[in-house]
Amino acid sequence: MANESPAEIQLRLPSQLRWLGVVDAVVQGFAAEFALSADDVNNLSTAAIEAASNAMEHANKFDESKHVTLHLRGHGSAIDIEVEDEGPGFDPRPYERELSAEDLLKLRGRGIFIMRSFMDEVRFTRAPRGGMCVHLRKVGRPIADESGPSDATSSN
Amino acid sequence: MTIRQRQVGDVVVLDIDGKIVGGVDHDLFQEKIRALLTAGKHNVLVNLENVKWVNSTGLGVLIAGFRTVQTGGGRLKLLHVSERIHSLLTITRLSTKFEMFESEDEATASFAK
Numbered sequence: 001m002a003n004e005s006p007a008e009i010q011l012r013l014p015s016q017l018r019w020l021g022v023v024d025a026v027v028q029g030f031a032a033e034f035a036l037s038a039d040d041v042n043n044l045s046t047a048a049i050e051a052a053s054n055a056m057e058h059a060n061k062f063d064e065s066k067h068v069t070l071h072l073r074g075h076g077s078a079i080d081i082e083v084e085d086e087g088p089g090f091d092p093r094p095y096e097r098e099l100s101a102e103d104l105l106k107l108r109g110r111g112i113f114i115m116r117s118f119m120d121e122v123r124f125t126r127a128p129r130g131g132m133c134v135h136l137r138k139v140g141r142p143i144a145d146e147s148g149p150s151d152a153t154s155s156n
Numbered sequence: 157m158t159i160r161q162r163q164v165g166d167v168v169v170l171d172i173d174g175k176i177v178g179g180v181d182h183d184l185f186q187e188k189i190r191a192l193l194t195a196g197k198h199n200v201l202v203n204l205e206n207v208k209w210v211n212s213t214g215l216g217v218l219i220a221g222f223r224t225v226q227t228g229g230g231r232l233k234l235l236h237v238s239e240r241i242h243s244l245l246t247i248t249r250l251s252t253k254f255e256m257f258e259s260e261d262e263a264t265a266s267f268a269k
Contacts (some may be wrong), residue, residue: 099248117247
């Protein structure tokens with residue numbers, strides 16, 4: 001059952017790709033408490049993994065002394081995730097575009113496009129401690145009730 | 157990521173297990189693909205049944221393998237792609253490049269065409 005109460009958790013990870021599975025597990029588990037469809041939850045998790053991957057590799061350069069911090073906030077059918085790195089910051093604008101037809105088999109350059117495709121909102125800001133912060137927002141579509149007409153009475 | 161290899165007729169099936177997230181995965185996959193081509197095995201079917209998700213760098217690992225096989229005169233196709241990975245391949249339009257199958261029999265037979 002969807003949770004209408006706001007909730008917030010924080011996850012701090014070393015800058016190594018092997019921890020991306022933890023991002024998936026935490027986002028999936030957190031999002032399951034709110035009114036999002038399975039597709040929305042998967043898309044949210046994919047976007048969070050993408051942001052965390054970029055933070056680990058491009059911002060923190062896999063430096064074990066640097067961390068990637070995820071703040072997850074949920075309320076009703078909306079979930080916000082902030083992914084903060086400890087890198088020098090960057091300009092995301094050159095990486096926003098979808099790859100052209102002739103570049104379709106390029107090995108890289110899809111991360112930000114994927115985030116934008118799956119999220120309702122993606123913003124990049126400077127983090128308070130100097131790195132970058134990627135803000136991801138997903139608002140769940142109404143989930144179809146597959147149980148048929150609901151009974152007017154219910155117990156609490 | 158781990159890779160197990162098996163032969164089905166003229167096709168090599170690579171059963172992938174775990175996450176594909178780049179880094180060492182790229183090197184592991186490329187080594188395997190190059191070894192197959194060197195051994196004269198040009199029909200490669202990558203079974204993703206036990207891969208729940210990939211990131212964009214993981215897509216790059218599959219693309220690198222696809223390109224290497226293509227350059228070597230072979231074909232690389234995908235089997236049992238999860239809905240989650242399929243949606244990634246669709247939005248990135250890579251679904252227009254990769255042939256995907258839900259049946260191993262159909263996939264292996266497709267290499268004969």
